[in-house]
Amino acid sequence: MAVKKIAQGINSVGAVDWDRKLFDELIPLPEGTSYNSYFIEGNEKTALIDTVDPVKTYELFKNLDSLGVKKIDYVIANHAEQDHSGSLPAVLKKFPDAKIVTNEKCKGFLKDFMPELNDGDFMTVADKQEISLGNRTLQFFLTPWVHWPETMVTLLKEDKILFTCDYFGSHVAVSDIFDTAHTYTSAKRYYAEIMSPFRNVIKKNMEIVRSINPVMICPSHGVVHTDPSKVMAWYDEWIKDDVKNYALVLYISMHHSMKAAAEHLADSLANKGVRTKLYNLSNADIGEIAMDLVDAATVIVCAPTVLAGVHPVAANIVYLFNALRTKTKFLSLITGWNWMEKAQEALAAMVPNFKGELIAPLKIQGYPKKADFDAIDAMAQAVVEKHKTINLI
Ligand SMILES: [Fe+2]
Numbered sequence: 378m379a380v381k382k383i384a385q386g387i388n389s390v391g392a393v394d395w396d397r398k399l400f401d402e403l404i405p406l407p408e409g410t411s412y413n414s415y416f417i418e419g420n421e422k423t424a425l426i427d428t429v430d431p432v433k434t435y436e437l438f439k440n441l442d443s444l445g446v447k448k449i450d451y452v453i454a455n456h457a458e459q460d461h462s463g464s465l466p467a468v469l470k471k472f473p474d475a476k477i478v479t480n481e482k483c484k485g486f487l488k489d490f491m492p493e494l495n496d497g498d499f500m501t502v503a504d505k506q507e508i509s510l511g512n513r514t515l516q517f518f519l520t521p522w523v524h525w526p527e528t529m530v531t532l533l534k535e536d537k538i539l540f541t542c543d544y545f546g547s548h549v550a551v552s553d554i555f556d557t558a559h560t561y562t563s564a565k566r567y568y569a570e571i572m573s574p575f576r577n578v579i580k581k582n583m584e585i586v587r588s589i590n591p592v593m594i595c596p597s598h599g600v601v602h603t604d605p606s607k608v609m610a611w612y613d614e615w616i617k618d619d620v621k622n623y624a625l626v627l628y629i630s631m632h633h634s635m636k637a638a639a640e641h642l643a644d645s646l647a648n649k650g651v652r653t654k655l656y657n658l659s660n661a662d663i664g665e666i667a668m669d670l671v672d673a674a675t676v677i678v679c680a681p682t683v684l685a686g687v688h689p690v691a692a693n694i695v696y697l698f699n700a701l702r703t704k705t706k707f708l709s710l711i712t713g714w715n716w717m718e719k720a721q722e723a724l725a726a727m728v729p730n731f732k733g734e735l736i737a738p739l740k741i742q743g744y745p746k747k748a749d750f751d752a753i754d755a756m757a758q759a760v761v762e763k764h765k766t767i768n769l770i
């Protein structure tokens with residue numbers, strides 16, 4: 378990413394990672410990502426907000442060099458995760474007078490991740506504490522659990538620009554940090570994958586951001602938000618308890634039996650007025666499923682018995698479903714078997730975080746017959762009735 382002027386004396390100096398295909402060796406990055414870092418000049422002191430993933434340290438330094446930066450006084454660490462903090466040791470080596478400014482909890486995490494850092498490298502700040510850059514002031518607000526316990530945001534007070542790190546971020550690689558063409562989808566995908574398990578805490582942090590009323594939000598992934606009201610309205614929509622008249626049918630099928638059941642169910646739901654999406658888990662993008670889980674009232678998993686348990690591909694998505702603590706109101710299962718049925722028991726035991734209602738599951742022996750298809754139609758009708766009970770239909 379080339380240096381980009383955000384405002385007078387504020388430049389984006391981070392890096393675009395066009396090539397990265399996975400985050401956490403788990404989350405697909407169909408649009409790549411970026412690690413945004415911001416250099417702020419006051420008339421007495423300078424500050425760098427967040428750093429970059431260590432694989433991109435050279436780009437951060439190239440950008441700082443191109444701005445002629447000779448001295449950094451403060452390096453703000455809003456979050457300890459290494460995609461933002463991993464370059465800290467290199468930054469301190471290049472700018473030995475710099476202090477890492479962060480909260481006490483984040484300091485502990487950073488020292489855990491990077492044992493070469495020591496207490497003398499840090500200046501810790503409390504909630505709402507300020508530091509002066511001369512004619513500019515940085516103020517820190519603790520916003521725990523977006524998405525780690527130490528997360529905070531930094532306000533440049535006079536400019537009313539808020540630096541939020543992962544909060545309001547999006548995994549998207551763009552050459553222009555102001556390129557908002559695809560912001561909604563990439564921000565929703567990011568929220569769904571990273572933030573959604575903490576939505577009840579994020580509700581409180583939304584109030585903090587609302588009270589700050591920033592004119593610009595600069596996250597450390599993706600694009601900046603020049604009209605923060607838009608992304609805040611999206612977050613308000615995503616974090617609320619409401620779901621939509623929307624069902625996800627997630628299936629894995631070895632010899633087409635579960636596929637036939639899942640396709641019949643999807644058609645039956647659609648014919649009965651429920652918007653439905655069918656995912657073949659053998660090639661599904663878990664980020665897309667996570668996005669749909671922000672909206673779906675109902676999820677039905679269709680999976681066969683394998684090795685005296687559930688098919689591991691289905692187990693993987695059900696594990697994620699449970700971990701994401703989704704808003705899903707209704708869940709059901711269709712499990713397949715021939716000489717041993719163990720999938721249903723295994724799946725049902727995997728969702729302790731699910732607080733909704735289980736719609737009577739089905740077991741299908743072999744390829745579905747007329748009675749099985751009738752039972753699937755009855756399951757679809759049960760979904761309709763459940764959606765009516767919460768006024769979705
Ligand atoms: Fe993070």
Ligand SMILES: [Fe+2]
Nearest residue numbers: 458460543598
């Ligand atoms: Fe991040």
